[in-house]
Amino acid sequence: MKKEKTQEKICFEPIGWVHTEAKEVPRFYTISKVKGKLHILPEYKLGLKDIKPGDYLWVIFTFHKSPPFDPEKHMVQEPPHRPGEKRGVFSTCSPVRPNPIGLSRVKVLKVRENIIEVEGLDMLDGTPILDIKPYKEDKP
Numbered sequence: 001m002k003k004e005k006t007q008e009k010i011c012f013e014p015i016g017w018v019h020t021e022a023k024e025v026p027r028f029y030t031i032s033k034v035k036g037k038l039h040i041l042p043e044y045k046l047g048l049k050d051i052k053p054g055d056y057l058w059v060i061f062t063f064h065k066s067p068p069f070d071p072e073k074h075m076v077q078e079p080p081h082r083p084g085e086k087r088g089v090f091s092t093c094s095p096v097r098p099n100p101i102g103l104s105r106v107k108v109l110k111v112r113e114n115i116i117e118v119e120g121l122d123m124l125d126g127t128p129i130l131d132i133k134p135y136k137e138d139k140p
Contacts, residue, residue, distance in 0.1 A: 014128035016040035016114075018061070020121055034121040035109070038129060045114040055108040056135035057118070062128045063100035102127075105135050 020036030038059065040048060051057065074089055089097060106118035116132075 012062075012130050014041075014062075014130060015044050015132070016129040018059075018121065018123045018125060018127040018129060020123075020125045022121070022125070033119060035117070035119045036121045036123075036125070038106075038116040038118060038132070040114045040116065040129070040132075042114050048111060048114065048116065051108055051111050051116060051132075053108050053110055057106055057108060057116075058133040058135050059104050059106055059123070059129060060131040060133070061102045061104070061123055062130060063095040063097070063102050064126070064128055065124060066095045066097070066100045069096055069098045069100075101130070 016039050018036055019039055020034060022034045022036065095102065102123065104120070104122050106120045108116055109119055110117040
């Protein structure tokens with residue numbers, strides 16, 4: 001199969017940053033009760049208009065403190081929930097990835113101006129936010 005390159009690089013600018021007092025966060029959002037705030041840049045405030053307390057959001061972010069990816073990291077030695085088992089990086093939530101992009105679901109507690117107070121953070125203080133999308137459960 002021939003590999004086509006349509007773009008050399010894809011660049012993103014953060015739309016905001018995570019702020020939390022927590023010194024440590026769980027590795028995965030489904031077990032997190034950590035509270036914090038999504039500080040969105042003021043120019044995007046209007047885009048937050050329909051976000052309400054009780055909503056769930058997907059937060060797309062960068063693992064800004066992860067080490068660079070190298071070929072030796074294709075296999076994750078021991079994910080915390082599967083000790084002793086090697087797994088391919090794309091079947092894990094490892095923060096060490098070819099493109100250090102993360103995805104987490106948070107619960108909205110409050111929206112004030114350009115700040116969204118949330119619960120369920122698994123992101124560190126200062127984490128750059130790339131985008132926010134509504135979390136919608138599939139309903140038959």
